[in-house]
Amino acid sequence: MKIEVITVPKEGETENGDAYFVSETEERITLAVIDGIGHGRDAHLASQMAVECLEKYCDRDLDYAVRKCHETLGKTRGAVLAIACITDCEIRFSGVGNIAAMGLSAGGIGESRFTSMSGVIGRNLKVVKTFSYPYREGDTIIMHSDGIRGLNITNYDISRGLRELGEAILSDNRVDDDSTILVAR
Numbered sequence: 001m002k003i004e005v006i007t008v009p010k011e012g013e014t015e016n017g018d019a020y021f022v023s024e025t026e027e028r029i030t031l032a033v034i035d036g037i038g039h040g041r042d043a044h045l046a047s048q049m050a051v052e053c054l055e056k057y058c059d060r061d062l063d064y065a066v067r068k069c070h071e072t073l074g075k076t077r078g079a080v081l082a083i084a085c086i087t088d089c090e091i092r093f094s095g096v097g098n099i100a101a102m103g104l105s106a107g108g109i110g111e112s113r114f115t116s117m118s119g120v121i122g123r124n125l126k127v128v129k130t131f132s133y134p135y136r137e138g139d140t141i142i143m144h145s146d147g148i149r150g151l152n153i154t155n156y157d158i159s160r161g162l163r164e165l166g167e168a169i170l171s172d173n174r175v176d177d178d179s180t181i182l183v184a185r
């Protein structure tokens with residue numbers, strides 16, 4: 001699987017409140033996008049803490065990893081996050097708060113939006129739930145923070161190069177916030 005991530009801080013900020021996490025083993029690939037609440041240093045600290053937590057717990061059950069992040073981020077301003085775990089024929093997905101994630105089949109015919117629960121990691125977490133979606137080699141997975149808004153993926157030729165696709169999505173839909181786009185195929 002090829003993975004491309006572009007993440008940029010809000011204009012005028014030196015620290016990025018968004019973060020991402022990628023882990024690849026023989027059995028599975030784990031992808032996560034994290035958005036620390038607000039922007040600037042405190043948002044950065046929260047999202048980095050979530051990355052460290054995922055490094056420790058990404059080989060565990062997704063719900064467990066999400067709950068561990070919630071415990072760990074209790075003294076921060078909090079973050080929203082989404083984690084996708086991809087194996088041979090399945091994507092397992094757990095998200096809390098406003099991170100968009102979707103899977104697109106190779107022909108561009110099927111599009112499924114992954115379901116996230118409401119809440120904020122470290123502040124307010126009620127239901128944690130993992131959803132399962134079919135995955136086939138060649139499918140494209142897109143995840144992005146709310147620094148990208150109004151994305152209509154049907155406007156894009158998803159068969160183009162991943163880097164180029166990510167750059168196009170970012171430049172067309174970026175708003176004034178930390179922005180992160182992750183594309184994988």
Ligand SMILES: [Mn+2]
Pocket residue numbers: 035038145146147177178
């Ligand atoms: Mn944001």
